[in-house]
Amino acid sequence: MGIIVQKFGGTSVADAQKIHNAANAVIREKEKGNDVVVVVSAMGHTTDYLIKLAKEVTPSPNSREMDMLLSTGEQVSIALLSMAIQSHGYKAISMNGQQVGIITENIHSKARIVDIKTEKLKKYLNEGNIIVVAGFQGVTPEGEITTLGRGGSDTSAVAIAAALKAERCDIYTDVEGVYATDPRIVPNIQKSDIISYEEMLELARVGANVLHPRSVETAKQFNVPLRVRSSFKLDNLGTLIIGVDNMEIYKPVAGVAADSSQIRILLSELPDIPGTAAKLFGALAKNNISVDMIIQSLASNNTNSIAFTVNEEDYPSAIEIINEVKKEFNAGEILTDKDISKVSIVGAGMVDRPGIAADMFRALADNNINIKMISTSEIKISCLVEKENANKAIKALCKEFNLESQEKAVVKGDLPNV
């Protein structure tokens, strides 16, 4: 038997009852003979509460002090979960990010993990302990407390699983697994039994929020099998996420997602000289602003228009930068369109099957949905549509690609034994 890393999100440890529920899931895995490391988020709305406290003190709290503040949320959870496990007669010990040695960059509020020390973890496991680790937090080599940003606890769990060469990392959450699309939009949607990292990553990038892309990327990089499963239905195996090379068969379209948090920006009449696009996107990149769906078109007066989308969070700083570029090149107007949604289909099987894109465009056209922009990657096709059409588009695409049926995807042979 090997090491299993489990991760419980905030809703799974929101009160004493749920903490005992999580303890049961932990003990269940321990009883199978595994060594268990558990990674926990802050209880329920703790993080929101702490942010509210900070905002009461000052509208613009210092990011170092925010990390100091927010990291307490997970420390509360690990102590309580350890107590719960102990109360059932098992050895447990909690460790915060500093105690484990989850070493990160010296950047506050969204640090990346650079190293995880395993000495203490291995020592405590060898002594028969279940280890409960605070997710979302780390420490710089100088001992400064950092947090990992969105999806941080998932990333902590996967990184610890990778460092310990764990057999599997189970992400316990309040849904039963990964669905081909949001069940609130398409109620009879299929749950995937198995999906590849690559598909999961694309789904996460285009709005499916079961797992943060960073955690999936880390899992892919270190080949850690992930399982997304329900903390309330422990017999349900949820969705297994593994490398595409390990999958025996996959559907052409594994999922459909919409991202309504994008804003389209168009900058017109840029002079058609080399380096303008590089200047614009270089400046955006330097400010950590991700840009998607770039389209450049040459106008009749020998100037270029560049259209692209940015996340609404990044919009204010993006506009500042674009204004500077506009001045520098004496460009035309900046037009923005907030009334858009990016609808995407994702599937590792697309590569082999021509015509998937055509099927998508036809399905949208049949439903009177106008496509404003298109972008494609090896396993994803995205169309920008009007925001009000997003749900209609998702329904049409789920129907088009047979994601609605009650039958599950056919998988040759058994699931890999992980």
Add this chain to the structure above:
Amino acid sequence: MGIIVQKFGGTSVADAQKIHNAANAVIREKEKGNDVVVVVSAMGHTTDYLIKLAKEVTPSPNSREMDMLLSTGEQVSIALLSMAIQSHGYKAISMNGQQVGIITENIHSKARIVDIKTEKLKKYLNEGNIIVVAGFQGVTPEGEITTLGRGGSDTSAVAIAAALKAERCDIYTDVEGVYATDPRIVPNIQKSDIISYEEMLELARVGANVLHPRSVETAKQFNVPLRVRSSFKLDNLGTLIIGVDNMEIYKPVAGVAADSSQIRILLSELPDIPGTAAKLFGALAKNNISVDMIIQSLASNNTNSIAFTVNEEDYPSAIEIINEVKKEFNAGEILTDKDISKVSIVGAGMVDRPGIAADMFRALADNNINIKMISTSEIKISCLVEKENANKAIKALCKEFNLESQEKAVVKGDLPNV
């Protein structure tokens, strides 16, 4: 200008408004040209809330995990106070016990400080920072989080002041200083402008709860001048606490206090052979049970009765131990009396002035208060009385020793310049 250590209790940082109030007190000291280190307790009822959470999970939480849990309370306060100070335009940085290097014994829930690292503190002070340190917590050399038990934040503050050779340690609280007795019992009681460590220690031991004895002992040991003062009336200098040798004049009786948390235990018919008392009190001491006011009396049948008082917290374990001793020596009955109160007068001036004890006993007698037991130390006389007479005794003694008048104690010359 030197280093000033300030300590704010939970009521002084209970909400955003009070945190800004504390920030003002900090900035005021910084503006005088001092280097400032601030020690903070958990906000308001945070600790009670965390204890409640733990009790919901398990009735008997593990003490290591309790320390992990409770230490988050102070970490929240230091982050928020740092943000508040920064919002007024000053450089501030928070540090938890681990980051400072407040090294303690490896005992959970009531560890003692064995060392305080000053390298980082000095570095941050040199960089012009106001440092905000989490009180009540420390770390073992192995990196385990510990807490210091009752009065822990006061002790943290004094120990840091000692380690940094600070000019003074100011304990900000919700009272205006040290009073000769509890103002709720004697409303027109005097506030002391100055009092000695020794008197403060005795007052704290017998029930005055402004400062925990441990913090006063540490201040005495390292000769750190303490000031107890109000966080809400910053112009009020409160009470200065210094060594008795540095005081020019002192009153025969500096304070009166009652401790109603004592229980009297009497063990009768112990054989009059050597070692019985040693056995009894040795066993109690081994279990960390403090014993006070011991009286041993020889009965006619050549057996001894031993009466003593213990704190009500220690009572259950004390009774277990006494039962074992009773069996071993085939002793008589165990009688307990919970209806008692220990009333004490404290004053460094007692040494020089005979007759203080007689004055005390007469004042009590004049008020029909029966004395059940008496114990004395160099600067303290304690009488055990019936609980219902405690307040009457305090009033009588304050009157007897002129602690009620509106005039302040006469101090020759100015207060020491600290």
